Amino acid sequence: MYLFLFTIIYCVITQVLNIGYIPAMGAYLIGLIFIKGYFSEELKDVYNIEKTKYLYEKIGIKDSLMELLCLSIIFINSYLIDYEPFSLFDFVCMLLLIAVVYRFLFWGITQAIGQKFNSKM
Secondary structure (H helix, E strand, O other), rough: OHHHOOOOOOOHHHHHHHOOOHHHHHHHHHHHHHHHHHHHHHHEEEEOOOOOOEEEHHOOOHHHHHHHHHHHOOOOOOOOHOOOOOHHHHHHHHHHHHHHHHHHHHHHHHHHHHHHHHHHO
């Protein structure tokens, strides 16, 4: 839930400050990936090298869908910043990019951060 709130606040800030497409997308993704890398214990946790079935069991469907929703909101926000009509090829490329970024980098970010904070308390 905190990731969703952070995503909405980030989108509002990028729209108000009129930040460009690349910095808006890059700052969010690169920042959260660095945070995931810092909080993950092993390299395989950063890049999600395990099987998809194992990741669903480990992370859960609720957190998985919330992370996918947040990533989709960031892509939509970035698209709204620099609005250009999509061709079918652009749309397919964007969906493939979302799938790859989500699967190998973004999936499990809330669990990696949550485990680190729960272990400190």
